[in-house]
Each structure stands twice: as C-alpha cells, then as structure tokens.
Amino acid sequence: MRIISIPPKSVNERILPVKEKLFGLDFLRALAIIMVLFFHISVMFPHPDWLTYVAKFGWIGVDLFFALSGFLISSQLFSKISEDKKISFKDFFIKRFFRIVPAYLAVLILYLSFPALREHGTPAPYWKFLTFTQNLGLDLRTQGAFSHAWSLCVEEQFYLFFPLILIFLVYFNAVKKGFIILFSLFVLGFLARLYAWNVLVFPFTDSDLFGVYWQEWIYYPTYARLDGLLVGILIAGIFQFRPKLKERLKPLGNLMLIFGVAVLALAYIICMDERSLNLCLFGFPLVDIGCGFLVLGAVTPSGILYSFNSRFFSNIAMLSYSIYLIHKITIHVTQEQFFKLDIAKESNLMMVICLFITILSANFLHHLIEKPVMKLRVQFLSLTLRKSSSNVFQDK
Numbered sequence: 001m002r003i004i005s006i007p008p009k010s011v012n013e014r015i016l017p018v019k020e021k022l023f024g025l026d027f028l029r030a031l032a033i034i035m036v037l038f039f040h041i042s043v044m045f046p047h048p049d050w051l052t053y054v055a056k057f058g059w060i061g062v063d064l065f066f067a068l069s070g071f072l073i074s075s076q077l078f079s080k081i082s083e084d085k086k087i088s089f090k091d092f093f094i095k096r097f098f099r100i101v102p103a104y105l106a107v108l109i110l111y112l113s114f115p116a117l118r119e120h121g122t123p124a125p126y127w128k129f130l131t132f133t134q135n136l137g138l139d140l141r142t143q144g145a146f147s148h149a150w151s152l153c154v155e156e157q158f159y160l161f162f163p164l165i166l167i168f169l170v171y172f173n174a175v176k177k178g179f180i181i182l183f184s185l186f187v188l189g190f191l192a193r194l195y196a197w198n199v200l201v202f203p204f205t206d207s208d209l210f211g212v213y214w215q216e217w218i219y220y221p222t223y224a225r226l227d228g229l230l231v232g233i234l235i236a237g238i239f240q241f242r243p244k245l246k247e248r249l250k251p252l253g254n255l256m257l258i259f260g261v262a263v264l265a266l267a268y269i270i271c272m273d274e275r276s277l278n279l280c281l282f283g284f285p286l287v288d289i290g291c292g293f294l295v296l297g298a299v300t301p302s303g304i305l306y307s308f309n310s311r312f313f314s315n316i317a318m319l320s321y322s323i324y325l326i327h328k329i330t331i332h333v334t335q336e337q338f339f340k341l342d343i344a345k346e347s348n349l350m351m352v353i354c355l356f357i358t359i360l361s362a363n364f365l366h367h368l369i370e371k372p373v374m375k376l377r378v379q380f381l382s383l384t385l386r387k388s389s390s391n392v393f394q395d396k
Helices: 008-015 023-044 049-054 060-082 089-113 126-130 147-171 175-204 210-219 227-241 243-270 277-298 311-339 348-389
Strands: none
Touching (some): 023 049, 023 060, 023 277, 023 311, 023 348, 060 147, 060 277, 089 126, 089 147, 089 311, 089 348, 147 175, 227 243, 227 277, 243 277, 311 348
16 A cells, blocks of 8 residues: 655645746737727727727637637646646636636626616526527527627637547547647538538528628537637647647747738738628638737747736736626716716717726726635635545555
8 A cells, every 4th residue: 555645835836836927928818808899899889980990800809819718728738638647627627617707607697687787688598608508599689788708608618628528538548639630620610600601691691680690600609619719729739749840930939920910911801791601711710820820929939929028918918807708888887877978979088988997897806806716716726635635545
C-alpha cells in the first residue's frame, strides 16, 4: 500500500498557476466588446447617423469572442493533456459555473422580473435561458429581449461537449488526430448552412420574413457558428502539439495581424450582401479565420500586441462580460430617462451618456457579483483539492 498525497503548495499551484500576462488578448477582448456594443446601438436603438456606417461590421465582435474562448479554454485543457494529467469534469465545470452563471442569473432575473427594463419585446421561455438553449429556434418577433444571450449559449454548449471529445481522444490515444475532427466540423458547418439556406431561408428571400428566418436558422444556431471556436482550438492545438510550427510562427506576429485585417477586409466585401449564399457559406468562415489570425498575432511574442499594455483596454477587457450582459438594459433605460430631459435619442450626447452609464453599470455588476464570486471560486476549489489530497488510495 502506498499513500498518494498532494502537498499544500502543489494545491495552490494547481488553483492559481503562474501565467504570463497576455496583453494582446486583453486588447482583442476589449475591441470585441466595443464592436458589439456599437453594433447593437446602431441596429436596435436611436443613434447618430455616422454610427450606422462605422458599426455596420461590428457583429464580428462576437466571432472574435468565439475565437478567444476557443483558444483560452482549449489551451487550459490541452496543457493538462500534455502534462499527462486527467481532465477533471468536476473542476472544469465548477470553474465555468462560477465564471459564467452568477452574473448571468442576476441579469436574467432583471429581465424576467422587470418588463420595463426590456429593450425589445419579451424574452424566450426562462427554461431555455437556464438550459443555455435559447439560441435554438430564436425568433426575434416574439423573443427579442435578452436576445444577445444566444452567443453565450453557443459557448456553453461548446464547454459541455468539447471536454467529452477530448476525453474520448485521450482514451484512444488519438489527441494529435483531433485536427481531423476540427476539419470535419468545419466542413459540416458549410453543409449545415448550405442546407439551412436552400431549405429554410431561400424560399423567403423576397419576403419580409427573410431576416427573421435567416437569423433563426443561420445566424443563431450552434451548428452554423462553430467556426470561430474551431479556429481558436486549432491555434491552441498548434501551440501545444506542433512545436516546430509554433517556432516558425514566432517571428511572424505582426504579419499575422496584417493578414488577419486583410482577411477581414475580404470578408467585409463578401458580407455586404446579406441576402446571399456567399455570406452564409464563405462570409462566416472568412470572418472567423481573420479573427483567428488576430488571436495568433496577439499571442506571438514578436507581434506588436503581445506587449501592448494599455490600462484602458485592460479595464474594458475586465468588464467585457458584464458589459455584454447588461448593455441593452442600460442603453434602453438611459435613452428613455434622458429623453425626458430633452436630450435627443439620436444625438451624440445621448450616445456618450449611454456608453458612460453602461460602463458604470458593468463596473457595478463586476464588483458586486463577478469579483466576489471569483474569489469564492478560488476558496471552493482550494477546499475541494485539499479534501481530495487527504484521501488515501490503495494500489493493489
């Protein structure tokens, strides 16, 4: 019989590993939420005329978030695999629960309890929010409030199935062949969007319902929006399992950033016509590939973003999740209240006030819920690991 234990120092290291700060990812995260914020103002609320042109392509901020999430989450899991450590479902989902759910539930309660706060219509059934399936079958005509939670649903579904796939690959010693699965999922995304376009959307091209069905069957569903997450996973896989390729990429950080911008510029041209098959088939993948190159450039030491330390962007990045959750409520309420003070909803002043109150509200949500809950997460994981370290295992 032998006793296997984990000393306290190792426990702390497992909970709070020392990591190099990636300033480039903070910049991209801040850029993503700014783009999403401006885009939603331009399409959902009264706004200055100039914003329509500036924010038209702002929806790609969501795809940038997907690429970032795919890279960060898979990097954590891949590092355990490379160290021959078992992927713990328990630890993984505890971490995701504390990071995502408390602030999300707080905002969901606001939407369900106070109809006056809703920016548009009514929310989807509450059970769809609680099961993170609100993005499936989302019809903005009847479920417009808190509609932006669709992207969080896509990520949560990814968090559920991705560890399962990894455990399967580890069990069969086929992790390095996972690139085949990534490519297959990428191709399946093409096929899913092609089917959705031909069967569920194209028949309504000349109808007023086209936009509704396009969003319901092509823009919101998980099967159509996995490309960004897959690109992030691919980058993490290269960094973890393809060391030679990683070395070749090291001096190309700025080139990756330039290439990413060029790909996004091409995607912008393709996405100009919203009622086209080209957007469905090639627009989304190009956007996600472009975002992937931005992520790649940001995490490559030779890139300008790698050491770009900006307090402004770091703070916006820190608040990005809270901004994402609460921005539609704050913009709606702010415009309604300040309009009573004779400030035009379409004015630049109103937009500045909306942005200020949104950041202020996000700061409040972050310090009231996010920050304390994250501290609680550390304490909870520390307690869990210390309990497990005191167990005695017998090898027969």
